Amino acid sequence: MSHENLSRRTLLARIAGGFAACALALAVAACGGAPAADQGTATQDEPQIAVTVEIDATAGEGELTTHNVELVEGATAYDALVAAADDVNASDSDYGMYVAGINGLAAGDFGDMSGWMFEVNDEMAEVGCSEYQLADGDVVTWIYVTEFTE
Secondary structure, eight states: OOHHHHHHHHHHHHHHHHHHTHHHHHHHHHTTSOOHHHHSBOOTTSOEEEEEEEEEOGGGTOOEEEEEEEEETTOBHHHHHHHHOSOEEEEEETTEEEEEEETTEETTTTOTTOEEEEEETTEEOSSOTTTOBOOTTOEEEEEEESSOOO
16 A cells, blocks of 8 residues: 555544544434533533633634633533534534534535544544543644645
């Protein structure tokens, strides 16, 4: 397998894996739980964490925005995204929650290899966004990629 094909497969695996578990949160919410967006939002009575959410759409001719959000302990990277973004297009998939679009910029808008990935504290997550529990002070970065490069 060529290096380019391996890189593309790695990107697809990371995109799919990065968004896979997020579908679980939506599926649970659709089955009678609270909506995913409400599960992470902090109230006065619950322990809270402060998280920074960066949405980097520069590869898709957008901009980098930064949002500080307050969430309940146990909130996920997906909860943080929903709290920070104006519009999140996500759906259930065989791999879990798939985040296809953020603030109008969608996977595929800039070619077959374009889409959203996320990092926490400058490291790629090993689990999906709805499984990655955040801690106080974490920085979640959602990055729009148009092509995987090493």
